[in-house]
Amino acid sequence: MNSTCEDIKEFLWQNTSDLTSIPQTMGIFGVLYSIVISLGICGNTFVILSVLRHRSLQSVRNCFIVSLSCSDIVVCCVSGSITPITAFTKVWLFGPELCHLVPLIQGVSLCFSTLTLTEISIDRFILIVYPTKRPIQKQHALRMIVFNCAVAVSLSLPMVFKQKLVDYGNFCGQFCTEDWGSDQFGRSTYGTVLFFLQFVVPLSIIAFCYAMICIRLGKGMLLRRDSEGGSEHLSEQRRLALKRRLRTNRMLIAMVVAFVASWLPSVVFNFLRDYEWLPKVVQSQEYLYGVITHCISMTSTVWNPVLYAWLNEQFRLAFLDLFKVCGQARRSNGSAYRLRSESSRMNTRCARLTSGAFLDGASTDGQALMRTHGDSKTVEIKWEKNPGTQETVTSTLARNSLTVPDSCCVTARTSSL
Structure with missing residues (x-):
């Protein structure tokens, strides 16, 4: 390495006033990433342990949720640490092998998560809109999870070959970057395909499924309301059922909103960058906006346990049971029984x-x-x-x-x- 090489952070600060080169910005995002990673790993680990511990939680839907939690943990460990470190140091510190593997892991995790969210919405759609049809079985769910992995790897595989560790002029260190050479059309085409397959198509399916679910539940509530006039006991049961279904509607809407809010900024940013359509104000602080959008997308690993697990009574009881196991092992059997009895009484x-x-x-x-x-x-x-x-x-x-x-x-x- 040339002993007179120039520090790229100093160069960017002097020429573009790059805000990611100053310690204050690094400290702020360091705290944010630490919080998101900690919550994401803890929340998803609790989801996995709860399903493994309680047979009552081992349903088809929860098979998808466990696979999604595993993917989110991988995202927290890999993308949540390596990506911000590289964004702040500007140079690649993790060797040539990881230069090829990290983009693959990140792409696979994102694609797998979107496919899994889509299949969860399809499973809910079948259960609620077509309750008389045969639902998805566990063995089918496992095959779908394997299929998700295969599709995610296939879509992300080009990154292994296009990601390279290179030297840039007189700058110190090496840089892991996409190298498409003169084939900018290929880069734009690949980015467009990923944009539609990873975001547009899954979001469209999710929105359709949840819209049909809301319509179905709304019709059911109208029918129940029009047929009121039975005994006081039955009226109370219907009121509780209406309240539960309204809560389910809110949760379904929150799932779609969280998915869009988490991933839309990052996906749009990468799409515009591939076509070189970024506004000048964004181009002048490309590293900063890249870190901001990436940090927002990382919050999806936190929202998933909240929306898919913590709003579910059975999962809440299972989480409490895990806490009790940590401090009071002798009460674990009693907590497990309460989980089953509460589930039977309240649902x-x-x-x-x-x-x-x-x-x-x-x-x-x-x-x-x-x-x-x-x-x-x-x-x-x-x-x-x-x-x-x-x-x-x-x-x-x-x-x-x-x-x-x-x-x-x-x-x-x-x-x-």
Whole structure:
């Protein structure tokens, strides 16, 4: 290395007043990244441990959520540390191998996350809009996760070959950068394809699925409101169901808003940079705006545990159980039991029954609602022939009279999706 080389940070500060070259900016973003990374790793780790610990949480949807949490942890460890360090030092400090691998890992994580979010919305869409259709099974979910990995690697693979470690003139150090040579058309085309496949297409599918879900839930609430006039007990049940569905609507809308708010700035910034369409004010502080948009996108690793897990009663109880295990191991079994009993008491479960023995002769070829009353000795089963209507048959039976055959004639799934 030339002993008279020039420090690129000094050069940028003198010529462009690059704000990422001063210690104050580094300190501010250092604190922000530390908070985001810590919350992202802790939140997603809690999600994974909760699902592994409690069988009641091991559903199809939570398979996707666990895979998404794993991807977010990788993003926190790799993109949340290496990217800001490189943005502030300007030189590459991690060797030629990581110069090729880090962009691949970042691209795979982003693409995998968007595909997984899309499949979660599709799973919810099938469950709520078409409840009589066969839902996605766990083995299908695992295949979809593997498919997501394959697609994400395929889309990100060009970065392995286009990312190079180079020297720039008389500047000190080496720089890891995209090198497309004179093929700027290829770079723009690749960036456009990624923009649509990683953002536009998934967002369109997510928006469509959640819009249809909101319409479906809205129709169900109108039907219930128009059919009011039953007993006071049933009116209270409907009021609670309405409140739960309104909360679900808010959560679904928050998911879309969080996804767009987190990734839109970074995706648009990279898209405009590929076409050299950045405004002059942004070009003059390209490093700064790059760090800002990247830091915003990193917050998606924090929002996901909040929106997909912490707003769910079962996950909240599972998190509390994990805290108790850390300090009071002897109470872990009791906490696990409370998780199951609270879930049964607070959530109306949607069950597909294959035996008519439990409904006093009512047909059992559709959906039913089953509610257990805490520690009482009875189980109330409400038959709902057409979800969203009031064509129901209610039966209250003694718990000890419910004998479930070995063939599992009752399969329950939580209705508060």
